[in-house]
Amino acid sequence: MPRRTRTLVPSLVAALVAAATSLTAAAGSGVKLDDLPAYTPSAPVEGTIRSYGFGLGGVYEKWQAAFAKHHPKVRFDNTLPTSDAAFPALVTRVTDLGPNGGEPAITETLSFFETRNYHASFVVVATGSFDVKSRSNGPVVFVHKDNPLAQLTIEQLDGIFGAERNGGMRGFEWTPSLARGAEGNIRTWGQLGLKGEWADKPIQTYGHAPSGTTRFFQLHVLGNTEKWNPNYKGYVETGSKMIAPEDAGQKLGIQHMLRHELVDDRYGIAWTIMSQAQGIDGIKPVALAPRGGGKAVAPSLASFRDRSYPLARNIYIYFDRAPGAALEPRFKEFLRFVLSRDGQQLVSDGDYLPLTAAMLREQLARLE
Known part of the structure; x- marks a missing residue:
């Protein structure tokens, strides 16, 4: 059954922050992230961020909880049943961000293009696991x-x-x-x-x-x-x-x-x-x-x-960004957090694999 839509309120945010900080590292715990940049807020942001799609086994909400410590005026409206929900929600404009555990189907990319006349934008936010079950193995x-x-x-x-x-x-x-x-x-x-x-x-x-x-x-x-x-x-x-x-x-x-x-x-x-x-x-x-x-x-x-194996998988967040348009500040700031040492530590703790420093720089450039 699809997960019911949820809005994260301050009490739930606090609980998730506690869970995120007390989480015991599992398979990804041996990965050192010293070469990744720590998150530094560029400016205060506020408003609601709607997300529809893949919850990354709870990692997505832990990102939000940790981000809310820096930006307490941001609220999150989540519907996270499955990756297959991300593109329909983007096409019908009921979400701002579409987390997706894989590449979209041809019908999904075509539907988006037919309604916008341009392609959906994305950043890669994690690498699928090597051997942890249900973590987008390559x-x-x-x-x-x-x-x-x-x-x-x-x-x-x-x-x-x-x-x-x-x-x-x-x-x-x-x-x-x-x-x-x-x-x-x-x-x-x-x-x-x-x-x-x-x-x-x-x-x-x-x-x-x-x-x-x-x-x-x-x-x-x-x-x-x-x-x-x-x-x-x-x-x-x-x-x-x-x-x-x-x-x-x-x-x-x-x-x-x-x-x-x-x-x-x-x-x-x-x-x-x-x-x-x-x-x-x-x-x-x-x-x-x-x-x-x-x-x-x-x-x-x-x-x-390290991405030297040629069939490692990507985890994505897709979004609607018209060519030449600036990304909404609250979306950009949240994605900057995800693409930081802080965000990638939560990736590692959640049994996915964090991005390399080089790939992180490539993804951050996509936000500009």
Whole structure:
């Protein structure tokens, strides 16, 4: 059931401040934030900030509570049921800020553009977790433990999991430069340089069924298309609400696939998230190199945090800002707080990963 709209009043703000300051650091607690700038108010602001969308597991309201210590005349009107609510609220002008745990769907970006004739603005406010469940984990690629493969490029991932296409989506525009032919398909292990018994063996692909994580994979690997390898088998996160009641044994869950298919399939390859693969023996992760060239990087807490791993996920706040227009001062000031050491400490305490100093500077520049 969607969360009811809430307005944060001073007593609730005080309670949230106490919760934020007493929160015991968990998985993100080892991250040092000394290189990030502390928050310094630029000017007093007041008024109401409406937010509709994703609550970041409680982090969003902790940001607000901490911000209110600096700006007590600001009030918050929250409706935070899910990321899927952010863009409809922006399109219909019932929110000021749209926190979103992932990239919008084509229909969402198109709807906004059709009502405004310009694109929605955004800042990235956090990085998804490496392995903490339900914290926007980035995709990780796994193979059988006996597979000698150690690394792949994003282009090779496209060749393995994707299929030929006459274009690709950039935003909502079908773009011919994102096309690729059948010669880019990779269907045997020999095409990846494996020798001996592996050379002529067909590659069986596994991964997620439609979801926000799948949309991310399609965007960053498959040219934002639906062009999958014809043998692709899709599954959903074990233990999630996406498991159908008739699937009592969760055989269409990711963990069942990893334990009972990939573990028994020497010639298989799967992409999933680390929180679903924890504790499963017989498989190993593969290092990935970014599109266009670069060093292959193994998935880890450190490589997600420093963004060297090419499939780390973004957490966004979207907003409506006409080209050339100044951002409303109270919105800008709140986002400045989020993009400070203070705001990023709450990100880390909430089991997401804080932004790097370089990325933080890039996001702050978006507010100007």
